Amino acid sequence: MVISTTAGDRADHFLDCTFASRYVRNPVPKFMMPATSQPKEAAYQIINDELMLDGAPRLNLASFVTTWMEPECDKLMMASMNKNYVDMDEYPVTTELQNRCVNMIANLFNAPIGAAETAVGVGTVGSSEAIMLAGLAFKRKWQHRRKLEGKPYDKPNIVTGANVQVCWEKFARYFEVELKEVKLSEGYYVMDPVKAVEMVDENTICVAAILGSTLTGEFEDVKLLNDLLIKKNKETGWETPIHVDAASGGFIAPFLYPELEWDFRLPLVKSINVSGHKYGLVYAGVGWVVWRSKEDLPDELVFHINYLGSDQPTFTLNFSKGSSQIIAQYYQFIRLGFEGYKNVMENCMDNTRALKEGLEKTGRFEILSKDIGVPLVAFKLKDSSKHTVFEIADSLRKFGWIVPAYTMPANAEHIAVLRVVVREDFSRSLAERLLSDIDKVLNEIDTLPSRVSMKAAHVTPTVDEGVNASEGMVKPGKKSVEEIQREVATYWRNLVERKRTGVC
Numbered sequence: 001m002v003i004s005t006t007a008g009d010r011a012d013h014f015l016d017c018t019f020a021s022r023y024v025r026n027p028v029p030k031f032m033m034p035a036t037s038q039p040k041e042a043a044y045q046i047i048n049d050e051l052m053l054d055g056a057p058r059l060n061l062a063s064f065v066t067t068w069m070e071p072e073c074d075k076l077m078m079a080s081m082n083k084n085y086v087d088m089d090e091y092p093v094t095t096e097l098q099n100r101c102v103n104m105i106a107n108l109f110n111a112p113i114g115a116a117e118t119a120v121g122v123g124t125v126g127s128s129e130a131i132m133l134a135g136l137a138f139k140r141k142w143q144h145r146r147k148l149e150g151k152p153y154d155k156p157n158i159v160t161g162a163n164v165q166v167c168w169e170k171f172a173r174y175f176e177v178e179l180k181e182v183k184l185s186e187g188y189y190v191m192d193p194v195k196a197v198e199m200v201d202e203n204t205i206c207v208a209a210i211l212g213s214t215l216t217g218e219f220e221d222v223k224l225l226n227d228l229l230i231k232k233n234k235e236t237g238w239e240t241p242i243h244v245d246a247a248s249g250g251f252i253a254p255f256l257y258p259e260l261e262w263d264f265r266l267p268l269v270k271s272i273n274v275s276g277h278k279y280g281l282v283y284a285g286v287g288w289v290v291w292r293s294k295e296d297l298p299d300e301l302v303f304h305i306n307y308l309g310s311d312q313p314t315f316t317l318n319f320s321k322g323s324s325q326i327i328a329q330y331y332q333f334i335r336l337g338f339e340g341y342k343n344v345m346e347n348c349m350d351n352t353r354a355l356k357e358g359l360e361k362t363g364r365f366e367i368l369s370k371d372i373g374v375p376l377v378a379f380k381l382k383d384s385s386k387h388t389v390f391e392i393a394d395s396l397r398k399f400g401w402i403v404p405a406y407t408m409p410a411n412a413e414h415i416a417v418l419r420v421v422v423r424e425d426f427s428r429s430l431a432e433r434l435l436s437d438i439d440k441v442l443n444e445i446d447t448l449p450s451r452v453s454m455k456a457a458h459v460t461p462t463v464d465e466g467v468n469a470s471e472g473m474v475k476p477g478k479k480s481v482e483e484i485q486r487e488v489a490t491y492w493r494n495l496v497e498r499k500r501t502g503v504c
Contacts, residue, residue: 055402061420061434062404064214064248064278064374065285068425073331076324077283083323085123086314094323097330098123101276104333106290108254109246109263109272120297121290122315123276123326127247128167129317130273130289133301134243135171135205137271137291140298142205145239151202159199160208161191162409163215165247168208177205183411189216189368193225197232206241206270211262212249215408215419217374219249222262222269229268241270241296247287248374250274255342256349257372270296276329279374281336281344281424286325344424348375351431352422358435364442368417375422380415386450389418395441401434 028034028046057067069077080094088095099118106119113119124130139156146153157178160168164181172179182195190213200207207229209222222244229240244262246253251274253260263269269292276286291297302315336344352375359365359379369378381389393405408415420434 056400058425058430059400060402061426062402064275064421064423066277066281066283067423069281069283069328069332070335073328073335076331077328078324080324080327081322085321085323085326086319091323094326098326101326101329101333102288102290105250105274105288106264109250109290111264111290111292119290120292120294121288123329124273124287124289124316125318125321126277126285127165127245127273127275127287128170130287131167131243131245132171132174132317133315134271134273134289134291135177136175137297137301138205138241138243139175139177140301141296142203144298155203156205157201157203158206158208159196159204161196161210161213161220162411163190163213164208164210164245165214168245178203180204181410184409186412186415189213189408189412190218190220193221193228196225197228200229200232200238200240202236202238204238204240206243208243208245209262211244211246211253212374214248215406215417216369216378217248217376218370219253219260219262219373222266223260226266226268233268240268242266242268244269244272246272247275248278251276251279251281251341252345252374255338255345260372264292276325279345279348280329281332281341282325282328284325286329345375348422348424348426351375351426351428352377354428355420355422355431355435358431359438362439362442368415369419376419377422378417378419380417384416387445387448389416391445392438392441393418395444396437399437399440401437 026036026038028038057063060067083091083094085091085094085098101123102121103113103119106113106121111119122133124133135158138158142156143153155178156176157180158168158172159180159182162181162184169179171177180199182191182199184190191209196207207225209220209225211219211222213220222242226242229242232238233240244250246262250272253262263272271289271291273287273289274280276282276288277284280286280288297315356367356369356377359377360367364382365379366382367377367379369376381387381392389405393403396403403418403420405416405418407413408417422431
């Protein structure tokens with residue numbers, strides 16, 4: 001294929017570097033490998049120029065993922081970038097460090113193991129892989145039990161709240177498991193344990209509880225879920241277990257809420273996942289999954305290979321992966337210890353409270369996040385009749401802040417919120433700067449025409465028209481004012497997203 005180099009095509013198909021003339025004059029094709037090599041300085045500068053347009057990671061308040069580590073840990077990570085973790089025989093020390101991390105996490109989560117026992121668990125590529133592995137273990141154990149009972153085993157399901165992260169939907173779709181979601185309601189944005197247990201049937205392989213909802217940071221009541229499920233199991237003869245998705249809260253609860261029962265202290269909790277790259281304080285991407293005991297991980301899911309030098313058991317979806325994040329996790333564990341993690345989490349919560357108080361002082365917002373949970377602030381406008389949270393999120397980008405605006409899942413879609421995740425590197429001074437910039441944005445949008453009223457201007461006084469949320473066009477049909485406002489909010493959210501991604 002030949003690509004034209006005319007002026008009209010040049011911008012679409014080629015990259016020009018500001019400083020490339022010092023090294024090379026030819027433009028670089030975007031979608032085909034260049035025919036010739038070029039100096040390393042030019043290659044570096046071309047890529048660096050483009051990356052300048054990315055957002056600043058520390059101002060990305062949408063992400064739970066760690067964006068700062070100590071220089072000493074950075075050095076350890078760089079020194080191990082060329083180690084393939086799967087080569088356990090070649091890198092036995094790295095394997096040993098992973099096993100130590102698994103044991104430390106299992107003990108932190110009160111697994112019933114002795115001091116000298118080896119915990120059952122593995123390092124993963126984030127919590128997504130961890131959840132896939134835990135789900136597969138539950139599915140296989142359920143199938144075995146059904147086969148022994150002579151019952152059908154082709155329609156497994158998992159019960160979760162509608163607030164679960166998308167990786168649960170991926171697991172359900174990829175591995176053919178029905179996802180039964182407990183719908184949310186206004187004012188209650190986590191899974192209701194009572195409703196969850198009501199949805200459990202003989203085909204339920206597990207109930208997934210979330211320790212730190214992505215939407216509001218709230219911890220679900222795992223203790224109540226455990227007690228209700230024990231009662232139902234006793235009545236039905238089923239053995240429905242619990243998995244705890246502690247991706248966000250697993251490295252928070254043990255340090256801030258040690259008396260809270262959510263982990264292996266509850267008998268039906270059979271496995272737990274946690275993200276090392278969130279409040280485990282390691283760069284993306286590392287996750288962990290641990291099981292209560294060996295009996296909870298079916299043997300046939302563990303593979304043994306010997307072509308890398310020795311017999312090596314493996315239970316992962318990925319094969320080759322870097323060692324650096326595992327080494328970084330071990331560094332953080334021994335560097336900070338229990339005391340250090342506790343100090344970091346307490347500081348995050350202090351900054352969260354300061355941010356929450358500042359937002360409340362504006363008189364414009366209602367706080368939806370709870371005092372006990374992940375250090376984040378989820379908040380919505382008290383009055384969204386003139387402007388929306390999507391306008392605020394869009395305007396904050398002018399100051400460099402990335403603050404997500406989104407609507408709640410079913411059945412609370414009409415609630416639109418902003419969320420600020422407070423990480424270790426989000427200092428009190430940054431919180432104060434964010435509050436100052438939010439105040440500027442509020443003052444600015446107050447001077448602008450109401451986008452909601454502008455879009456609703458086509459509606460007759462009898463509210464006989466609706467707004468098409470995807471195109472901003474009027475469509476027939478009776479709608480309430482509240483429905484129109486929700487559709488307008490969706491329209492502006494979609495517009496902001498199209499602007500952000502360049503799809504307009």
